[in-house]
Amino acid sequence: GDSVTQMEGPVTLSEEAFLTINCTYTATGYPSLFWYVQYPGEGLQLLLKATKADDKGSNKGFEATYRKETTSFHLEKGSVQVSDSAVYFCALTGSARQLTFGSGTQLTVLP
Amino acid sequence: KAGVTQTPRYLIKTRGQQVTLSCSPISGHRSVSWYQQTPGQGLQFLFEYFSETQRNKGNFPGRFSGRQFSNSRSEMNVSTLELGDSALYLCASSLDQGAGNTIYFGEGSWLTVV
Numbered sequence: 001g002d003s004v005t006q007m008e009g010p011v012t013l014s015e016e017a018f019l020t021i022n023c024t025y026t027a028t029g030y031p032s033l034f035w036y037v038q039y040p041g042e043g044l045q046l047l048l049k050a051t052k053a054d055d056k057g058s059n060k061g062f063e064a065t066y067r068k069e070t071t072s073f074h075l076e077k078g079s080v081q082v083s084d085s086a087v088y089f090c091a092l093t094g095s096a097r098q099l100t101f102g103s104g105t106q107l108t109v110l111p
Numbered sequence: 112k113a114g115v116t117q118t119p120r121y122l123i124k125t126r127g128q129q130v131t132l133s134c135s136p137i138s139g140h141r142s143v144s145w146y147q148q149t150p151g152q153g154l155q156f157l158f159e160y161f162s163e164t165q166r167n168k169g170n171f172p173g174r175f176s177g178r179q180f181s182n183s184r185s186e187m188n189v190s191t192l193e194l195g196d197s198a199l200y201l202c203a204s205s206l207d208q209g210a211g212n213t214i215y216f217g218e219g220s221w222l223t224v225v
Binding site for chain 1: 115117144146153154156159166167169201203211212213214215216217218219
């Protein structure tokens, strides 16, 4: 079945540091890929998505590129802020027509 | 445009009781799905409804059930509550599941079973 493997956390960075959170997936066919963010005590918010190979999703300075050859969808941001502190989830929708999530990565950004 | 609305936000139940959670999807969205989030198991898919029909179900016992109404609103029910059912229950809606459609989540219902 479909699966998502996400970089283990927690990740602690200083403000303005570069962020990478690794995500790889296993799925049949051509899944759509997503990054969701969850702030403390809240639900999930869509951060960005990509629906086909080589697509780049971007939002609020975050970017991720759908790499079919490496089955990856790594999240990057050039300069993180304290307000980016949250839990980040990589996810996909494949043939099963449901979201399959990674385990989540807790990001803490220190001022 | 209003987002996905879930009620209640917080509730405490006793072991053996049952609970019903409600979800109003984004206007125009016909697919509603439910997920359970726990620290140990992470985010797990419960079931998905489209036009009042359950199309997909996750690996949960029969105590977990749901339904969708003609206005796309959905409810999920958990009977004979166990301590392990304590979790954040998230409802999500989309125009349709899969095919790259964006799935939007509500704030969730926090269930504590004591």
